[in-house]
Amino acid sequence: MTNKKQSIDMGEPPSALVTAIRKVLYPLVRLLLNFRIVFPQLAELLKSVYVEVSEKEFRLPNKPQTDTRLSLLTGIHRKDIKRLRTQAVTDRSTPTAIDTGSRLVARWVGDPRYLDDQQQPKILPLKAPKKAVSFESLVQEICKYDLRPRVILDEWLNLGIVSLDADKNVHLNTQAFIPTKGFDEKAFFLGHNVSDHLAAATHNILGHEPAFFERCVYYDGLSEDSIQQLQTLVNDQGMKTLIAFNELAMQLKASDASKIDAQTENHHRIDIGLYVYHKAEKAEHD
DSSP, rough: OOOTTTTOOSOOHHHHHHHHHHHHHHHHHHHHHTTOOOHHHHHHHHHHHHHHHHHHHOOOSSSSHHHHHHHHHHHHOHHHHHHHSSSSSOSSOOOOOHHHHHHHHHHHHHHGGGBBBSSOOOOOEEEEETTTTHHHHHHHHHTTTTTTTTHHHHHHHHTTEEEEEEEEEEETTTSSSSOOOOHHHHHHHHHHHHHHHHHHHHHHHOOSSSOOOOOOOOSSSOOOHHHHHHHHHHIIIIHHHHHHHHHHHHHHHEEEETOOOSTTTTTTOOOOOOOOOOOOOOOOOO
C-alpha cells in the first residue's frame, strides 16, 4: 500500500510530535523493563519494523523497493536491510483460542436467543433439549464439532470468563472480556488494541480524511471517591455501549455475508474500543 501523503523531510521533526512519542514510549519501556527486554533487543525489533513499514507503505509507483532506498528511508545500514528482508515475518494471525472465544462471547451478548428480558446474557445450562439454547448449543453453533464444549468451559473457568453455579448453569462474567489470567490472551489484546488505537491517531495526525473518531475525557484534581464513581459509570455504560455495537455489527455481518467475497477489496474490518486509566498524582502548587 502506498502512503498518499508520504514525504521525506530531512529537517528536524516537530517538537510537539517528539514530545508525544516520548509519552507513548514511556509505558512501553516500563513494560519492556518489567520483562527484562533490554534496549539492544528493542533496537533489533525496531529495525525489523522500520524495514517492514518502509517496504510496504513507502513504495514509489512502478519502481522496485531496493535495499538502497530502504536504507535511505530508515537510516538502517544496507547490510542489516538485506538480512531483515530475508527473515521470516512473525505470524500475525489471531490465535485460534482468542478468535473462537471472541466469536462465542459476541454471540452470547448479541444474539436475542441468548439474551433475557433485560437484554442481558442468559444463564445457560450446560446442555438442553434440541432448539433450546445451552452452553453446548452456543459452542456448536460457532465451532461446529471442532471443539468440545467442555474443553472451552474448563478454559473459560480458568480465565474467569464464566462461572458455574450449584446447578451447573454457566454464568458469563460480562466484565471479564479481558481475562484476569492467561498471559498469551492479554498480550494479544495489548498488541491488537493499542496498535489499532495508535493507527487511528496516526491517520488523524497525518491529516488523512475522513478522520477516525478518537476522543477521551480528561480531568485531574479528583478525589479517590470521585474516581470510583467514574469507574463504576464506565464499567456500566461502557459495557452497554460495546454490547450495542456488537449487536449491530453481528446483524450487519449476517446481512453482508451474501454480498462480500473475502478475497475482494470489499472485505473490511472495524475495531471499536473503550479504555479508562487513572493514577494518583501529586498536586501541583503555584
